[in-house]
Amino acid sequence: MKRIDVSEESYNNVTNILATIAKPFHVRKGEYLQRAGVLATQVHWLASGVARSGFFNREGQEVTLRFYREGESATTLTDLINGEDGLPAVQFLIAETPVHGFTLDWKIASELRSQNEGMQQYHLNIAMHGLHALAQRAYSSGETSAQERLAAFREEYPGLEARISQRAIASYLGITPQYMSRLRREAELASGEPRQA
Template sequence: MKRIDVTEESFNNVTNILATIAKPFHVRKGEYLQRAGVPATQVHWLASGVARSGFFNREGVEVTLRFYREGESATTLTDLIAGETGQPAVQFLIAETPIHGFTLDWKLASELREQNEGMQQYHLHIAIHGLQALAQHAYNHGETSAQERLAAFREEYPGLEARISQRAVASYLGITPQYMSRLRREAEMASGEPARQP
């Protein structure tokens, strides 16, 4: 609620509406929630665990766009919209840890949203939060040093670094895992504290 700036009443209202179409799901670490190249039709709400979204660039290099945690919908909105006409998803969603949650059929959720003004406002807050996060990530990636990007990651996703692989963090920062190790060693030497475990 704090992350997307909505009231508890709004959160509970939307949760109760969506509960009518929610189906429980579980995936293991490394399993895909959404594959690139396949039309996206499902929203994944995470009760526990961490998911990561990204894509493969022209050179075949994996680029991480963001992470999703407990209480968030792991969703690539542009892919869901494209999926309405059968177009394949550009992004993937993958489990960085074991995940328990609920899937929601995008078409059914959209129909419910059209009927409820409170739900429309709620999802507007989610969309704005997602756009702000992606814009900040794009700025950090293009205008800051690797050290600054790591600091920004730790501020945006407190505690997440210890839960996911060093490779995933490096992909998000746009650096190699080897350089990520070097950044951690430098931070350890500067602070006199042990480096965070991958």
Template structure:
């Protein structure tokens, strides 16, 4: 709610409305919620677990766009809109951990939204948040170093690094897993050096 800047009342109202079309689902780690090349028809609300969205570039290299965690709807909005006319999805959604949650039929959700002003307001905030996230992601990818991108990832997704694979993080940062290992070693060495400096200063005092 803080990320989306919506009230507790609005969140509760929207949740109650969508409960009428929600269906529970469970997937194991590594399973796809949405495949590229297949029309997207559902939104996936995560009660537990982590999902990752991305696509394959022209060279067949996997590019990660973002991660979804508990309390978030894993969805690729453009693919859902295109899916209304049967166009295949460009992005994929994959489970980075086991996931429990609820699926929502996109067309039914749209019909409910058209009938409810609170849902329209809520989804406007949701769309704006998604656009801001993508804009920041584009800036981080094009204008910052790998070290800065790693720092930004850790700030945006606190605690997530320990829950997912190093390969997934490297894909998000646009680097190789080998370089990711190097960044971690450098960060650990820097932290150890800083701790040693603090300890030395404490002993002198």
């Protein structure tokens, strides 16, 4: 609620509305919640676990866009919108840890939102938060060093580094896993304390 600047009343109202269409799901680590090339029709709300979104660039390399944690909707919004026109998803969503949560049918959720002004404001706050995060990420990716990007990752996702693979973090930072290892070793030396794997 604090992250997206909504009241407890608003959060509870939207949660109660969406609970009527929510279906429980569970995936193991490494399983896809959404595959690129397939129509995106579901929003995934995470009750526990971590998911990652990304895409494959022209060279076939995996590019990580963001991570989703407990209490967040793992969603690739542009794919859901494009899916309304029958276009397949460009991004994937994959479980970085075992994930439990609820799926919501995008079309039904959109119809519910169109009928409820409070829900519209709630989702506008989420969209604004997402746009702000996207702008920060674009700046960080293009104008900062790998060390600065790692520091920004740790600030944006506190505690996440210990829960997911070094390869996933390296993909997010736009560096190789080998360089990621080097950055971590340098950080250990600078702090005098070994980081947990």
